[in-house]
Amino acid sequence: MKRKIKICHVIGDFVNGGVESVIYNYFSHMDLDKFEVHIIGHGIKVQECADRFTDMGFIIHNVTPKSVNFMRSLREMKSIFDEYRFDIVHSHLTEWACVPMFLGALSGIKVRINHSHMAENPQGLKNKIYYGVRLFLGKLFATDYFACGEDAGIYLFGKNDVENGKVMILPNAIDLNAFNYKPFLREKKRLEAGIKDSTVVIGHVGRFFEQKNHRFLIEIFETFHMKNHDSVLLLFGEGTLRDEITQMVEERGLKDDIRFMGVKADIAEWYQAMDVFVLPSLYEGFPVVGVEAQAAGLPCLFSAEITSEIAISCCTRFISLSQNSKKWADEIKHLVETCSRENAIVDQNRYDITKNAIWLEQFYIGKVDELFR
Numbered sequence: 622m623k624r625k626i627k628i629c630h631v632i633g634d635f636v637n638g639g640v641e642s643v644i645y646n647y648f649s650h651m652d653l654d655k656f657e658v659h660i661i662g663h664g665i666k667v668q669e670c671a672d673r674f675t676d677m678g679f680i681i682h683n684v685t686p687k688s689v690n691f692m693r694s695l696r697e698m699k700s701i702f703d704e705y706r707f708d709i710v711h712s713h714l715t716e717w718a719c720v721p722m723f724l725g726a727l728s729g730i731k732v733r734i735n736h737s738h739m740a741e742n743p744q745g746l747k748n749k750i751y752y753g754v755r756l757f758l759g760k761l762f763a764t765d766y767f768a769c770g771e772d773a774g775i776y777l778f779g780k781n782d783v784e785n786g787k788v789m790i791l792p793n794a795i796d797l798n799a800f801n802y803k804p805f806l807r808e809k810k811r812l813e814a815g816i817k818d819s820t821v822v823i824g825h826v827g828r829f830f831e832q833k834n835h836r837f838l839i840e841i842f843e844t845f846h847m848k849n850h851d852s853v854l855l856l857f858g859e860g861t862l863r864d865e866i867t868q869m870v871e872e873r874g875l876k877d878d879i880r881f882m883g884v885k886a887d888i889a890e891w892y893q894a895m896d897v898f899v900l901p902s903l904y905e906g907f908p909v910v911g912v913e914a915q916a917a918g919l920p921c922l923f924s925a926e927i928t929s930e931i932a933i934s935c936c937t938r939f940i941s942l943s944q945n946s947k948k949w950a951d952e953i954k955h956l957v958e959t960c961s962r963e964n965a966i967v968d969q970n971r972y973d974i975t976k977n978a979i980w981l982e983q984f985y986i987g988k989v990d991e992l993f994r
Contacts, residue, residue: 625657626989629707631698631714631721634686635662636859637670637884638828639909640713640738643769643793645673646909650796650978653678655986659705661698661721663687667859667884687717695720702728708989711767712759715739715777715906719758726762732988735763736791737777738906740770740928765988769793770907772928789984793909794977795916799889802918802962810894814855814880821852821957824895824919826888826910827902829860834901834924837942839869839879841901845950846878854879855895857888892917897957901942901949902927912972918962922952933972936960 632640648658658679663686665671671681684697702710702724709732710725712718718735725733756777760766766788768774774788782788808818816822823842827833835856842854856866856879863881870879885891892898898914898921905911905927914921915934923931925941932939940952970976 623655626655626709626985627657627659627705627707628709628711628985629659629661629702629705631661631710631712631718633662633714634664634666635668635670635674636666636828639793639906641670641674642909643738644713645677646795646974647978647981648677648679650974651982655982659701659707661701663694669884669886687720695724699724699728702730706730708732708992709734709985712736712763713738715773716755716759718777719755719762722759722762731992732765733763734765734767735759735777736767736769737773737788738769740772740776740904740906765789767791768906770928770930772930773906776906791981792972792977793907793912794972794974795909795912796974797916797972800892800913800916803893806890806893810890814894816853816894817851819851821849821897822895823852823854823953824857824892824898824914825854825900826857826898826913827900827908828858829862829866831862832903832905833858833860834903834942835862835866836869837901837946838899839866839873839875840946841899841949841953842879843873843875844946845953846875848950849954852878855882855891856880857882857885857891859884889913889917892919895919897922897953899949899953900924900927903942905931907931916972920956920960920962922949922956936962 630644660674660679661682661684663684675681682701685694687694707730710721710730711734712721713736715737722733722735760778766778768788768790771783774783778788825838829835846852870876892914898919900908900911901924903926907928911931915937920936923939925939938952940949
């Protein structure tokens with residue numbers, strides 16, 4: 622019997638964010654008898670997230686966050702690499718991938734995958750230089766380049782490497798069957814939440830971080846709600862800005878109309894309760910929640926700062942963040958009134974997790990086999 626391939630994924634915090642969902646989705650559909658899987662995180666913000674990986678069979682390691690003690694964080698990660706002698710290190714830190722890529726090279730890890738999940742646009746000369754150095758080092762010490770989409774690939778590796786095929790585009794695939802629209806689930810979740818059938822439910826799934834632009838989302842909903850009183854906004858997620866956003870909601874007298882739902886293990890069912898999904902992010906790579914929402918047949922409204930690659934449904938629209946909340950509210954109303962969930966068309970093949978997981982499994986095995994030829 623062949624020995625198991627030892628793989629170590631490196632993430633930020635365990636927060637049930639998009640990166641964690643991508644890893645979990647892929648390995649849920651892979652033959653784990655072939656792999657010994659580890660995951661290094663920089664803190665557990667949501668215990669349920671870490672528990673899901675443990676239950677699947679991942680060995681979890683926590684290192685000191687870089688923001689707390691950078692050198693200690695490096696030493697701890699290097700110690701883990703040296704102790705377990707991984708075949709593959711797969712980083713999901715985007716611009717901070719320089720750390721596991723460099724340390725992995727020092728520890729003799731032969732396959733070092735730098736996986737881009739973000740397409741940010743740093744502002745100011747200082748930030749551009751700071752980001753640029755980290756991106757260069759992450760690329761220099763990686764053996765393989767992955768990205769969730771073309772824009773994310775261009776951000777981390779450059780347009781030339783995307784166009785010449787050096788960057789592997791690994792879609793943020795999902796179990797499409799789990800998200801397919803089911804009217805009985807819509808009724809069930811609305812009943813559970815005490816929401817009437819007539820109520821327009823606007824949904825959002827995202828961590829309470831600056832990137833997700835919750836303040837503007839609250840303004841959008843407030844504008845929509847003024848003319849459409851029978852409406853609610855459901856916010857799924859946790860994060861450092863939750864208290865601030867909660868206070869903003871209370872100050873605007875919207876606490877009965879905006880619900881903080883936290884992190885839900887059954888999020889696939891909660892999409893069914895929504896009528897429209899809104900994601901006004903300042904930047905994204907390829908948001909997996911966007912795929913999930915469209916797979917659920919939801920009309921979706923994304924900021925124009927999100928890659929147009931995410932549009933896999935006929936009921937998806939983009940709008941600039943320079944537009945005011947009224948323009949956004951009007952577009953939400955139009956989507957709700959004109960889009961039918963049953964008629965939404967989703968690109969089934971590209972985002973089918975079963976097919977993509979087979980590809981990733983074969984990639985891992987093929988890379989390690991090359992080392993022993």
